[in-house]
Amino acid sequence: MSTSIIILIVLLVGAVGGYAAYQRGRQLRIERGMRPHSRPIYHASYVLSWAWVPSLLLLGTWLIASPILNEIQIRNAFPEDAVAEAGLTDDLAYGIVESIGVGLRSLPEDERDQIDEDTPIEDALPLFRQYGVAIASASQDWMLPLAIESNIWSTVSRWAMTIVVVLFAAGGAFYGYRNIRTRLRARNKVEKVVNVTLIVASSIAIMTTVGIVFSMLFESADFFSRVSAWEFFFGTTWEPRFSAAGSGGETGQFGLIPLLAGTLYIGAVAMAVAVPIGLFAAIYMAEYADNRTRSVAKPLLEVLAGIPTIVYGFFALVTVGPFFRDLSAQISGLLTGNYSAFIQAQSVLTAGCVMGIMLIPFVSSLSDDIITSVPRSLRDGSLGLGATRSETVKRVILPAALPGIVSALLLTASRAIGETMIVVLAAGVAANLTINPFEAMTTITVKIVQQLTGDLEFTSPQTLVAFALGITLFVITLCLNVYALYIVRKYKEQYE
Amino acid sequence: MTDATANDISDRSEATRGRRDIGIKRRYAAERRFKAYGMIAIGLGIAFLFILLWSVVSKGYTAFWQTEIRVPITFSEEVIGTAEEGAANQSKLMMANYPQLARDGLIQLLEIDPENSEAVSAANGLVSQGVRMELRDMVLNDLQVIGTTEDVWLYASSDLDSALKGSYDLSVEESRRPISDLQLEFIERLEEMGALEQNFNWGLFTFGASSRAETAGVGVAIIGSAYMMLIVLALALPIGVAASIYLEEFAPKNRFTDLIEVNINNLAAVPSIVFGILGLAVFINWFGLPRSAALVGGLVLTLMTLPTIIIATRAALRAVPPSIRWAALGLGASKTQTVFQHVLPLAAPGILTGTIIGLAQALGETAPLLLIGMVAFVADYPETPLDAATALPVQIYMWANEAERAFQERTSGAIMILLGFLALMNLTAIFLRRRFERRW
Amino acid sequence: QSSEAVQVAGSSTVLPYAQIIAENYGETFPDYPTPVVESGGSSAGLKQFCQGVGPETIDIANSSRQIRDLEVQACNDAGVNEISEIKFGYDGIVFASAASGESFALTPEMVYKAMGAQVPQDGEMGENSFSSWSDVDPSLPDQEISAFIPASNHGTREVFEEKLMLQGCEDSGAMQVMMDGGMDEDAVEDACMQVRNDGAIGEISGDYTETLARIDANPQAVGVFGLAFYEQNQDKLQVATVNDVTPTAEAIATGEYPVSRPLFFYVKRAHLGVVPGLQEYVQFFLSEQMTGEGSPTVEYGLVPLSADERQTQMDQFESGETVTVSG
């Protein structure tokens, strides 16, 4: 029986149990004449939870465990020398066995019956092909019985699973139903289930973090075993060399500082563009604009967040960068008579500005929502004292909305740090260390992507450094976030 | 007392003199400035948007038209074999030399000497290499066409198409452009005959990836993106909202929840490609999910979008005044009921914003897909989320890197399609926001 | 089911060719699904290739450089023991400038002098102070030096450094000056490959489209392109000669034009016979029809192997020759 049907049955059992519980719950009230602790709907949900949760958990476990067990079993049954003889690895041999299994299952009943353990594989292959299953030519006679065995195992396992799961569902429903009585705190139990679900949801963030750290840890360790951490963290030159090209095995220099400086600098310029524009736009939409303007302007601005960054990148490259360059040439021409550009076509300024445009909606939309939800009584209080709207906004509403706005800003800053394409096209990839915003710099993220997708040997420090950069960036932003949390805590204002 | 007249009052308007100075002029100036800043900010934002849109649309609108040539095709039995043979042996039909049919048709149409190999290859360069598929499908659909002659609209080659659309500088010497003088002459002749037409380019929406611009489309990418967006929406929204509710409403305020909070904020700052690394390590290498699959892409984007949704949702939840919670709790609503029935609806606009921004970001993201094999040439339509697929931004990225001119307009065309998707999402959001927004 | 399609990953330089082949393969072999060709860089492709053997791993890695020993080692450690290396053509690397501007006739020496960080002046090494091409050599146009070269993560950069900078360093006598100055050989090579860092040279980590866009925005500049890319954009670009040789497919194939690199793909032999259609894909790739003279890939800009060479590659593949760690 297919998994979806099993799930359907479980759902049905739960639904029936839930319905019965619902009726029982209503009955209770009539019988006892006193109000039960929980409403019938909670009795229903209670039974539903009992029917669904254990059985579906079991189903999931089974679905994961059964193929693994099957695989172990089949692999153990491999004739050892035969595998080696055929020049296959265990993995490949198992892959073929699996696809033979698939082939067998896709045959119609009567044709399948003709194949048994002794059928030579050559005879079976054309059949499989006829039914659209291409099987490797490296398949061997001994694989067929294993495939049959594997198929049997999975069939049996499936039936067993079906029965057990459905029993679990029914049992759960029954148990839940029997528990129903006036004093049963069904609501609390159901809410506990909800609560656990919520906890599980929030733990995904933790698991993601763990996953990220682990998926980069080994490579980073590998990197640090080849390049000294001191040089990496405090080096001021970024100049990895090709390990092969005549550099005498030199790997070049991996100084983090120029990248870090570039990241912070470009991010800061981007924030300097996005925050004022976004915040003022949000304030205008929330406090001044009529509803029509707002309902048009807001989604329009949100489109800015969805334009692929490559578009921004080319916009910077083709339009903004040359514009700044020519502008600077004009300015210096007017001032000094020497028409040479002091802004490079690729510069921190260009990247920051263009990225800032992309980030506008992150500030504007989120802040707008938060400002809108500040209760009107606060506005009235301030306006009633004779404050102008702008004074009200600046002195009452923004402070009240501050925690939310800070969250929005943090999110914006985070995006600024994580952006690649715009920086590549607008500020370039040269890792300079400068304080001149008119020159090119680059960011950590750019280098992560670049080192990871280049032509460099993948075992070399040049590639591995991407992982080290990833972890480092992770830790740096972590510190910044801890600091931000501390600041927000300090200035929190709670209304009402 | 109400009989006091207005005159009475105006007589004493002197009293208004010598009023206290509360810096009204200055404050009003500040007010006007402030308001102007707001308008400027919105104006700037929208202006940027339109500049960007303009830069895309002006380059890309031509992608929605495709030149076709009407060629009389003789489905000659010599070339493709008889209908009976074809019915018996499909593979012969499949492998037949269909381009020759097109070539012969062109020779006939343009009245070229078949011996003049230069002219023949010039003529041949006018139609797409995709004719093989186009004609083969015709034959396979209906074996009866074999042996007949029919006028067929064939896709013009991308060089012809681009030349007609003016993307090539035709003033440069012949050897420096992909379209020769002879071909230009042919084009003129075809136009005179009315055998050249520009039609709406449905193929752009339906074709999969192709190395030939004229048969390249975002079909596979749209499917891939749609799968991924559905997965992201189905996972990230509920998980994100659930996590936010827990953290904001239920979680005890302690070190551990601080840790989660910082953690989530931090995840937002993780470069998207790192999520690709994670996806590769966890979903592909560990769970053994297939490469290039929309499912994996969706999962990776889900993880990437979660922080955005959580941060927005938490901010929205926090902004709901506590008196609403007290009111519900005081009536004997449980915490869960309070949150789900009162707080959440009031926070809905904020949640929606987070979702839209998160989805928009996910819809436009390429980098994380790079490592899980979705930046790929995929010609076949995916049937399930487990099949190989690409995504719209990926297709854009790949086309942007193509050398051929025809791909450049298609890049912009694909961006327009992506923005269309985005607009659709935003419209939904506007509609939902209207329903939820409430000031009190 | 496309899960059984041949899975290819790797170099973005090879991608257009692999794409053409995959598409034609799909049309020619309707029994097999069209191969999936991932882009993402040679190194990323090889890394995936060396992940292991089995259904979730890729079958072919495209690469714009030869696999390195350490990588072969890593492959072997992961159980990927039998790898066939197949060279299928060359990628010509050319200098090109805006079609509207002056034309360039370069030599490695000029390139080195214009772009090197340190250049010899009066027998002394000093900061590169040339600001105009005509300062470097009077035969060159009198315009500001501005060039876009591949960033250091690109294989092309390596070729550029070896074939032009190093060569130019030697030709210009800079190498000699430095040797005389008592530097050891490695240090000299390093110094030779160092490009100036004063804004005259822009590094491109993206694709040639980016280079083209930059030249569009700054018509004075010279950029490094692949031959194929240049050929598709001849109306906008004009190519520079190197040592008076105009880069063409023939000149590159014969080795007359010095700056080129071979293109490869690597086949996981363990998957032969396991992944349906893999063998056919390789054969199809090396067929006259696909990578021979006049084939679509060559039309696109591939510098093809000679028929003999292609046959050798084919034979090596059929005979099961594999890559081993050298030395």
Added chain:
Amino acid sequence: MDMSRATFEKGPAVSQDKTIKMASKDVTVHYGQKQALNGISLDIKERQVTALIGPSGCGKSTYLRCLNRMNDTIDTAKVDGKILLDGENIYDPDLDVVELRARVGMVFQKPNPFPKSIWENVAYGPKIHGLAKNKDQLEEIVHTSLKRAGLYKEVKDRLDEPGTGLSGGQQQRLCIARAIAVSPEVILMDEPCSALDPIATATVEELIDELKQNFTIVIVTHSMQQAARVSQVTAMFHLGDLAEVGATEKMFSNPDDKRTQDYITGRFG
């Protein structure tokens, strides 16, 4: 007329035999560092009205909020001591606060209607507690509650308009209607008539009189007259202490405590 005497005659005598519905023992409350209640022990008898009086900021609302554990929702608040409802400690971890709050309803000092329609505001409680078997019954509950709170006439045509668009007094009555719609056993009212005109006040006082037949009521009020009119027991708070508690009659005529005396006479003198 002499207010105090007039009303005492009207109020029924305190019946000493009533059972204790809620009892608090040594309840102290801290808001962060600040102590707001210093060990309050007070019994609240069944089916009668207990009035809490005392100067502003003395802890009346705080005490009231302890009785249905609304202080739980204030992060900084810390409650110690014991409060019994029908002999059960309501601060017992096993106790279900939700059930408690359904049994001990509350009308807040500041009216806080939901930003929903008037109808929904009142129907919410009955809905979540499943008090109505069907739509009609629910309708019935909503209407009766609004009527008893004296709001029905004013809003009957606009039941689907937002509750937040009502006048201050209307909002207050809406909150009263909302609270009684759940029919809690104990009703805590924090200045339910503060925004009400005399007529509406009279309606609410009648309501209280009527409710006390079946329910237990604790009311915070600043109006001595109101305390005198509706309550049987009065507790006087002062700076976080329970200054005095006793039969309303006695409290207003002959208080033991100096502070009560001052407070009451401060008003009348």
Added chain:
Amino acid sequence: MDMSRATFEKGPAVSQDKTIKMASKDVTVHYGQKQALNGISLDIKERQVTALIGPSGCGKSTYLRCLNRMNDTIDTAKVDGKILLDGENIYDPDLDVVELRARVGMVFQKPNPFPKSIWENVAYGPKIHGLAKNKDQLEEIVHTSLKRAGLYKEVKDRLDEPGTGLSGGQQQRLCIARAIAVSPEVILMDEPCSALDPIATATVEELIDELKQNFTIVIVTHSMQQAARVSQVTAMFHLGDLAEVGATEKMFSNPDDKRTQDYITGRFG
């Protein structure tokens, strides 16, 4: 004692010679479709206290909010008619609301302290209007305002704690302090004593008495006694109409209007 008489003796006689500070002519207000005020014409004399009374929901707050154009902030509200302040039409487009509101201050029905410290709450108005020349003066204003509102003693040690952490009555006094800190010419008070105990009420009433020496005060109250005690003129609203207006003394002893009569006697009878 007889409340009504007692207070009337206390209130000073209405002096007919006072100038008119604010005058409204045919003021009507609609909230969306609903009409809340039906053409109110009322003069408010300088340096005296005008009390607005009337049953809940009759439009008192609405009228009050018209006087300093707080209704502007409600999207659905539409005000017609004319309101003059010192002879100027305050709904004149040329007039600026900010100055108007600085001159006509308001204390809202529901206390709405800012989520800032107590000190900041009071200092807010003077700061934005630049009323204090220096820090000391500001400090001075804050302290005096708090003292006059009768809150100072309770909060003097916690001026830097949030105003939202105060008890209901404390918040109300904070809002009064905040309003008088700006020293407006006219002060509108919407039930300023609703959450106050008698002592605090007395303080506020004293404050009003004192303020009326220099300022004009309009107060909405539900307490007849309070109206009688503090006001010189009383206006009775009913269902959006101005039922009657007159000297407080007369209103409470011998009202002309049937509705006024009913309302007043409904309370005392």
